[in-house]
Amino acid sequence: xxxxxxxxxxxxxxxxxxxxxxxxxxxxxxxxxxxxxxxxxxxxxxxxxxxxxxxxxxxxxxxxxxxxxxxxxxxxxxxxxxxxxxxxxxxxxxxxxxxxxxxxxxxxxxxxxxxxxxxxxxxxxxxxxxxxxxxxxxxxxxxxxxxxxxxxxxxxxxxxxxxxxxxxxxxxxxxxxxxxxxxxxxxxxxxxxxxxxxxxxxxxxxxxxxxxxxxxxxxxxxxxxxxxxxxxxxxxxxxxxx
Amino acid sequence: xxxxxxxxxxxxxxxxxxxxxxxxxxxxxxxxxxxxxxxxxxxxxxxxxxxxxxxxxxxxxxxxxxxxxxxxxxxxxxxxxxxxxxxxxxxxxxxxxxxxxxxxxxxxxxxxxxxxxxxxxxxxxxxxxxxxxxxxxxxxxxxxxxxxxxxxxxxxxxxxxxxxxxxxxxxxxxxxxxxxxxxxxxxxxxxxxxxxxxxxxxxxxxxxxxxxxxxxxxxxxxxxxxxxxxxxxxxxxxxxxx
DNA sequence: CGAGCGATTGAGGATATTCAATCGGAGTGG
DNA sequence: CCACTCCGATTGAATATCCTCAATCGCTCG
Numbered sequence: 001x002x003x004x005x006x007x008x009x010x011x012x013x014x015x016x017x018x019x020x021x022x023x024x025x026x027x028x029x030x031x032x033x034x035x036x037x038x039x040x041x042x043x044x045x046x047x048x049x050x051x052x053x054x055x056x057x058x059x060x061x062x063x064x065x066x067x068x069x070x071x072x073x074x075x076x077x078x079x080x081x082x083x084x085x086x087x088x089x090x091x092x093x094x095x096x097x098x099x100x101x102x103x104x105x106x107x108x109x110x111x112x113x114x115x116x117x118x119x120x121x122x123x124x125x126x127x128x129x130x131x132x133x134x135x136x137x138x139x140x141x142x143x144x145x146x147x148x149x150x151x152x153x154x155x156x157x158x159x160x161x162x163x164x165x166x167x168x169x170x171x172x173x174x175x176x177x178x179x180x181x182x183x184x185x186x187x188x189x190x191x192x193x194x195x196x197x198x199x200x201x202x203x204x205x206x207x208x209x210x211x212x213x214x215x216x217x218x219x220x221x222x223x224x225x226x227x228x229x230x231x232x233x234x235x236x237x238x239x240x241x242x
Numbered sequence: 243x244x245x246x247x248x249x250x251x252x253x254x255x256x257x258x259x260x261x262x263x264x265x266x267x268x269x270x271x272x273x274x275x276x277x278x279x280x281x282x283x284x285x286x287x288x289x290x291x292x293x294x295x296x297x298x299x300x301x302x303x304x305x306x307x308x309x310x311x312x313x314x315x316x317x318x319x320x321x322x323x324x325x326x327x328x329x330x331x332x333x334x335x336x337x338x339x340x341x342x343x344x345x346x347x348x349x350x351x352x353x354x355x356x357x358x359x360x361x362x363x364x365x366x367x368x369x370x371x372x373x374x375x376x377x378x379x380x381x382x383x384x385x386x387x388x389x390x391x392x393x394x395x396x397x398x399x400x401x402x403x404x405x406x407x408x409x410x411x412x413x414x415x416x417x418x419x420x421x422x423x424x425x426x427x428x429x430x431x432x433x434x435x436x437x438x439x440x441x442x443x444x445x446x447x448x449x450x451x452x453x454x455x456x457x458x459x460x461x462x463x464x465x466x467x468x469x470x471x472x473x474x475x476x477x478x479x480x481x482x483x484x
Numbered sequence: 485c486g487a488g489c490g491a492t493t494g495a496g497g498a499t500a501t502t503c504a505a506t507c508g509g510a511g512t513g514g
Numbered sequence: 515c516c517a518c519t520c521c522g523a524t525t526g527a528a529t530a531t532c533c534t535c536a537a538t539c540g541c542t543c544g
Contacts, residue, residue, distance in 0.1 A: 072387050086372045126368065131330070145313075433499090
């Protein structure tokens, strides 16, 4: 119903990704692979958006700074994702590598020409834009009406149900820092930390270093995310396209 | 820079709207006009999204219900706006008339065919999708990091700078209820009410009935919105396209 | 082994929520 | 025309959640 969580973090819907993501990927194949060290920026908010990027390896965060320096992370992106698809003039965010990354670059001009030319790429692109918007709306719901625990559980569920590799035998990799998570969820670092601790006390997750979490009770985590029937059947036997 | 507020409420950027909005409008010209009474629904979250709508007259709210009945309004739409552009399968929101409305309906199938056919409509559509995503991101920033006053001021500024008619001689029409505003801003009705009262005390606005506000000090309102340089030059002499 | 830094934990405080009472305009009936 | 009712909006008091400030922990890396 809600489709929440189905596209984790902006556009990671494997069902669709397998089709569209890959077809858009073909555009970037020709480009050279660049290496971006963890913490380094890929582009800056306010600059002319002359390029799009595809992430080949690693994790990227998009953020905006408001007024006095408050930071908002609007999205995380993972291997396979295209960054900047919805830009028209300037970059509306700063993109930074969370982990060491490999990326490919494509000029927006060329991207648009190719999209306009190919009857195959066009629907893939439109599909991507639609999923980005839908995901942004999911995040609106989270920020608007969920409490700290629900936010964190939603976040962890999305990470855990990305069918990359990320969840091997219940062990979830969380590459981003607590501060990143906080700025993504509209909380403070302390509240994130406390929420994780409480989940650990209740034996729903078990932290293992800063960047790993053992998901002990996935079903409970899904319940606590406040996403009703999402993360239930839907995400368990996915692959089916609606 | 930030482009926040430039497209008020999802896609109301008159600069672009004059161009793209109108060209997409042509698609709906053939459809019969339907009348929707204030408060009535136009479509329901979860239903198959077989149609798109264009609003000819009136104001529409889009909302989602989460879990126990918390409501989130993800967008308001006004005359000229297209509703449902980014849907792929089911409706991700319930759309309801805030005021008495006139709408036109178009099947998604036909919409997609026309878009695919016309080299003029396609960029207009893509442009719309991009602006919807950008607007959603503005709203993410608001919900993530702004306090009650900043949220309200941002909302009022967006209303006031829609170059519809809405602001005649400093008198701003606010067609939606306090509850609608609260659910859009991620606040409670009481907090919205109190925030308005405080702005009134400080002589920044002057309420005139439930649905009208005299904007006494627009510049101050802009400052308080927390959108830095937005709503400044940008929104004052708009019409220029970047 | 020590330094540094991210993360955790605790105490106190601020902002927004909740609960409750009152206000006041719009619509209705006498 | 006025009183009455209804319902959305306003206002107040108490509470809760999250934030801020501060101390400590404990990896990670030199």
